[in-house]
Amino acid sequence: MSGTDFIGPVFAFLAILALIPAALWLLKRTPIGGAATGTPMRLVGALPLAPNQRLVTVEVGQGDDRRWLVLGVSPAGISTLHQMPPQAELPAAPAATGLAFAQLLKKQQKPGSSDAR
Incomplete structure (x- = not known):
């Protein structure tokens, strides 16, 4: 056998x-790979509990079959903590920003008190 006999199989x-x-990339972006565009799921909210733990609320289903799932997410896995019908979504509270929190903290401090230590 000569060295040129190996070129074809090595190239193949x-x-x-x-x-x-390339096939894996394409598979991720097609409905066959699970990337369906009409997936009836959306994130409603997330609350970090620890660096690697979160409380997440997701909405699944469509129409009358919609449900909100409260999930506990940790490195050990994902656990369903509660199921409920969809709730009315509230607008973002202004207290969610750092500036509003600082203003609330200032209101709670008593006049004349100082934190100088």
């Missing part, structure tokens, strides 16, 4: 290796 092997990432 390298071509297959190059096509694997």
